[in-house]
Amino acid sequence: MTLEAHVVVQRGSLGVDVELSVGDGEVLAVLGPNGAGKSTVLRVLAGLLPPDAGRVVVDQEVWDSTDRHVPPHQRSLGMVFQDHLLFPHLSITENVAFGLRSRGMRRVPARAAAGPWLDRVGLAGLGDRRPGELSGGQAQRAALARALVGDPRVLLLDEPMSALDARTRLAVRAELHRHLGDYAGSAVLVTHDPIDAMALADRVVVVEDGRVVQAGTPAEVARRPRTDYVARLVGLVLLPGTGTGAQVALDGGGLVAIAEDAAGPVFVAVRPESVALYLERPAGSPRNVWPLRLVAATPHGSVVRCDLTGEVPLTADVTATSFAELGLAPGADVWASVKASEVAVYTR
Amino acid sequence: MRRRPDPGVPLPLLVPALLAVAFLVLPLVGLVVRAPWSSIGPQLAQPEVGQALRLSLVTASLATVVSLVLGVPLAWVLARSRIRGRSVLRALVTVPLVLPPVVGGVALFLVLGRNGLLGRPLYEHLGITIPFTTTAVVIAETFVAMPFLVISVEGALRAADARFEDAAATLGADRWTTFRRVTLPLVAPGIAAGAVLCWARALGEFGATITFAGNFPGTTQTMPLAVYLALQRDPEAAIVLSLVLLAVSLGTLLLLRDRWLGRGSGQGIAA
């Protein structure tokens, strides 16, 4: 089963123009900041929003084109919403059976068919409860069962974990991973959390301002981000520049030495943990040393993330111990150094 | 145990609220105080009283049913559809609220009367006349009371989270199924509140009824009409009848509250 879509739609001042392709059993993550148009794309795929142009085709069946719009209830799809949207007046079993009932199954067989799904998502025995009586994680599992119960061709997940607390999110993510592995149709996951995308998706498209800015496997996107947004998400400092031999002249000024030769427009990516800080210019004259100023320091787990300005704006992660030993405070002048071998370079 | 004033109500709200209660309740107290309690038994024993009360309850309930059947779909159209001229439509729906009921009664004559736009063909071809029948009472009450239902149901529909309807659509439910199985249960408390308002308004309806349906004991004389005419002859009897109407309507509403709204009130709609 495949989903091919070209979604063109104007939402207020945001023009969305996104092309997607999802194969059999594949999970595509649509990653992007809030307001980038991700959910709009998903609503178009669901049929809740007719596109201004473009087309949506599933297994050669046209769902949307210039002269055709299949209403949502005639599309073979399941959708999981951010805040589960379980019907508050129905029991969990009735919620899960809803799709079967509305597609014509009688009440009793529909309830019977819902049972195994409750078992699969770990809600056995909770079928008679109302959504209000479930925890957030349980409700989201029920919502997943409700979306999957009809064995739809397309599964749409709209920020399915953003309403959960961190601990629950971890557990639900693991289960979702398992269910998506079993799922034979095409799945589209919209998220602003790169960990969701990395953990669950086979491929990622990054959407900013209504356009696809990067596409690839999660590993590719994580290793070689092409926008500041993705770089920040995956914890990299991204510096555009022009390569000449073994060094890159940054667009913002400054030179960065690299391990391999590069030519033409490139991205330089630096991991914060590979940046070392000193109070004095370090001995041994490493090639990448810059005098910078510390503008902000925020604790980040066992490290302190230091934002630096100057010739080469960087972010450095130093251990809390070293941070204390150096006696750093915002406004301090420091020397930052990075080994050339720790610098990633790839063409723009 | 000493009771302190409820710290939850700020003074600028508490004072007007108490004034409002006094304003609404004192006339009632007046009725109760001035009621001729000694003669209340013989007053109630009059067959016309039971007749008028029964007719009032039956017609108000029928008017509420008609209002539900027609008014809930209208509220949906006003709240959810994208048809043009919706704001004009909403304004028209509220016309009976501002129209003096007597004028409403005359207007009903002009449409459904023997010489009315629809009434004339009905009369000439089918021999059906609507004025001065119990049907006319129900029509007059529905005309005046239905806007109350429509407006409160429309408000409930607007307040309800429309994304539940999206969710139902992605689960294969067409709009009618969605309305039946999702929207309707979600706004049920709003519909119940609207129906209560509608019923209460229909029960107290006077002007449109006496104009369009006339006043005849047993067929069209509802309690408010009986009260008004009693007022011409014997104000004390009018007070007694008013109290009976009041007691019965309050009793009915309290009973329904326990039956319908007693449970599930804590079950909100997830935001």
Added chain:
Amino acid sequence: MRKSRALLVLPVVAAVGLTACGGPASGTAAGTASSSSSAGGDLSGTLTVFAAASLTDVFGDLGDQLMAENPDLDVQFNFAGSSALATQLTQGAPADVFASANEKQMTVVTDAGLQAADPAVFTENVLEIAVPKGNPGNVTGLADFGDADLTLAVCAADVPCGAAAAAVFADAGITAQPDTEEEDVKAALTKVQLGEVDAALVYATDVQAAGSDVEGIPFPEAEQEVNDYPICVLKAAPNAAAGQAFVDLVQSDAGQQALADAGFRAPTS
């Protein structure tokens, strides 16, 4: 209610009020004296007339006429139901003239001894059958009110026109088959005007006032329940002279003509 020149006249009212208090006793003498008031111009102050609502149009015109003849006179009316007016008078409301739509309410006033002289019946009103223009129900007389196939309106027994109707039916031995018992005569008449009833039992004056949409059918049985309209000047009248002049005007040929034009008829007794 009419209000004109009220401010200018105020001091005069006080003066006239005082003199009226001084010599109220001989009502009849005052009446004869001012019977030639149509030559007029000598009345001043404020004249207050309490009159039954059915007299609104006729008395309004007569009041205007009196004011035209007496530029210094201001005539004010209080039109309401006769019983409400009688209650107001017994509660001490200041007035010069009381005109009631029935003997009963006048009796309330005379029983309280408020009259300056015995009331006189100045006009009569009788029930009439009102039918829509063209008389679609082919109503011919009171007996038709026993026809269950016709759509018929009467006044409810609780209100005066209903009481009169009930008495007429009882006298005639007719079991009325009304479809509606109206709360007042105007409501009954509205239904005739709209053509929604075949006939209604109302007063002749109401038929007259309803205009061309309504036709009146007099019937002999109405003579059993003639409604007499008595009028009198009140003992405590602040402006007894003007009050008597108004009563005279009502009883004059011009007054009687105005009443006849409105559907009233001259007193028979």
